[in-house]
Amino acid sequence: MLRKLYLLPLILLIALEPLQAMHIMEGYLPLGWCIFWYAVSVPFVFLSYRFIAAQVRREPRRRVDLALASAFVFILSALKLPSVTGSSSHLTGTTLGTLTVGVMAMPLIGTIVLIFQSLLLAHGGISTLGANVFSLAIIGPQAAYLVYVSLSKVISRRSIVVFVATFIGSMATYVTTSIQLAIVFPDPEMGFVGAAGKFLGIFAVTQLPLSVLEAIITVGVIELLEGTRRSALAVVDRAQTLRTLGLSLLALVCLALPVVGGYVDFGSGADDQAGEMVEALATGYEPTPFFEGYEPSEAAEPWLFALQVGIGILIFALAYRAIRRRSKA
Template sequence: MHIAEGFLPWQHAAAWTAASAPFVIHGVRSLTRTVRADPDAKLLLGASGAFCFVLSALKIPSVTGSCSHPTGTGLGAMLFRPPVMAALGTVTLLFQALLLAHGGLTTLGANVFSMAVVGPWVGYGAYRLVRAVSSALPEMTSLGLAVFSGAFLASLSTYSVTSLQLALAFPDPSSGVLGAFVKFGSIFSVTQLPLAAIEGLVTVIIVRLLTTASRSELLNLGVLRRGGTSAAGQPTEDSRSGKAV
């Protein structure tokens, strides 16, 4: 998702910046409202932003000659909903462009759209769908499946959009945009498929740790169902107290 500085034609760079801007503005407002409504959420917000920054800063060479990165956006999207990750993801990409030379300022809008907009929404949608479908399963099993699916698809969808962005900018002379999309997607998929699976597993581990360290916050955010069981198989506060759920 780190399209390099100056790589896109200026018309495409401007168009993707315009497309990303409303989501970023809405994300900043959502982030502000979240902090005002629950000041205690600052720690988890910071952890979500740091998780995104660290994972997406990793630069892993691909066997095809390109480089791939985890995205880390799924965690924050599942905890705080996608608009918040539009803000946190933009800050992450901006700092990486300025400090790590990952991406660039002219391509920031395109990178934001793929990683901080589409990725979180796809990941959140997958998370909610799996949570609903697996509601009859034990709480931690349902949560683990949903978190893995969300993080996995958030990563894959980011690279799918990046492939489309590159295909639109550089269509294949013979097969056009579709042919270029298939070629770019094939290059990324060799490394990104296993990388997305690893990211999904890492995110599951982080969430399981949070169910112990930040249980009350996860209950307030709706990530944990009240009346479920903890990672260690112990009843939650609500189920122990006999409260109706």
């Protein structure tokens, strides 16, 4: 598995670019629907806070696992990949935390990441935050968790179960986003069903190969972390050295890609195509931002995404170091 993981930087190097926008952008939902999705998501976020607080209070060392889960979402959600359809989209990173710290931890973690991106990167939106939290941090993790629990009963090889769960969780996020938009912008002739098919053609089809890649990355990182926890008290641990080198190489590639990708055009994003579809379905529709936040320049945007990746890498590195120390204690 280690050899397979070392191939990931090469895959990422030729595939990734910085993220232009994510999920439903500011102004693309009427105020009533913004309030509705807030009302649906806020209880989950509150319960998530209670869950995390109880976990940390009962076992303070869980802070390390929570930091790893948060860092993973920070890093993966800042990377965008071109797809076979000619559009591009991004990874979610939520299944790792779902399987290591619990599915109920993800609503709060996802909310923190989405707020950070909305305020600093003009990425997503504050008014649409409830809708984006619902798709990324609630439905996606719940789908991954249910698949993981169900498959674990019939498949003994955990890597296969994790792979399928990650794939389904990633796909579920984008299917949910498609449904959210189709409800608001039905097709003039075929209604909700017609609009859902069109949005799924943009989001779900694009996400298929990306969900496979996310599943590979998640399986690889989980196996590396578990190998670290099982490592013996050897003065020279060759396997542990390889794990550290592999993670370090992957981190450097992820950190460099947002900047390098800022000068490479991989085509329009799935979110841009969704915006065009909204305009086609609702003739004359004009997005109405309810929150005018900071808008980075084109020159600054790649560096800000690199900053997000860098924050994620720093948190991940500190948590990984704590795990290594714990494994030797």
